[in-house]
Amino acid sequence: MLQCPFEEDLMDAVASGRWPHGAGTELRHHVEGCELCRDVEAIAAAFLEDRDCAWNEAPVPSASAVWWRTQMRAREEAARLAARPIIIAQATATVCVFAASVALAPAAFDSVRRWIAAFGATASSVPPEISLSWIVGAAAYTTLPLLAVGLWLVLAPVVVFLALDD
Ligand SMILES: [Zn+2]
Incomplete structure (x- = not known):
């Protein structure tokens, strides 16, 4: 099986932070029994964690520096x-x-x-x-x-x- 009809719903739930507690029971039951969706969940969670880390560690310049650069x-x-x-x-x-x-x-x-x-x-x-x-x-x-x-x-x-x- 290369595609699953629940794959999109699962990715939406993971991306929006609703997974697993905010997702519907039907989706959670399906993921427990679907190998493809468990893989998708693991990969998507890893990607999101990496994105959040990069987001938190990104150096943000101060407002005055941004203002100065814009003026220049x-x-x-x-x-x-x-x-x-x-x-x-x-x-x-x-x-x-x-x-x-x-x-x-x-x-x-x-x-x-x-x-x-x-x-x-x-x-x-x-x-x-x-x-x-x-x-x-x-x-x-x-x-x-x-x-x-x-x-x-x-x-x-x-x-x-x-x-x-x-
Ligand atoms: Zn599935």
Whole structure:
């Protein structure tokens, strides 16, 4: 016999704590004579005892600790939500600055070249072969800090997001 019609009733009685005194006499008489139900009773009782032990031994944090953790979690969530528009605004500003610098680079380069030509015309001590490399160097010296600032503008929100995201 693999199943017994009283098995469900017996498990309900054990789980609800009505077994054996609170259960009906018909069920108790059946369990006395049914080997399967005696096994079910023993196993269910062992499981319930184990559950009760785990329930009693479980470490419950204090109410203040739970409250503090809830507050911290709410604060982190609020900060994460508040940082999202800032990240979008910084990314948009970075893209705009990059596009503007790309669009204005030829004009700026022309004015720098004109300025250098004017400077070279007045100060004859500047050798003419230096002007091209000097322009490249000056361009590098002016664009590298801009690139660093742009990189920082892009990476800072990512770093903040990762730090807040555990
Ligand atoms: Zn049975």
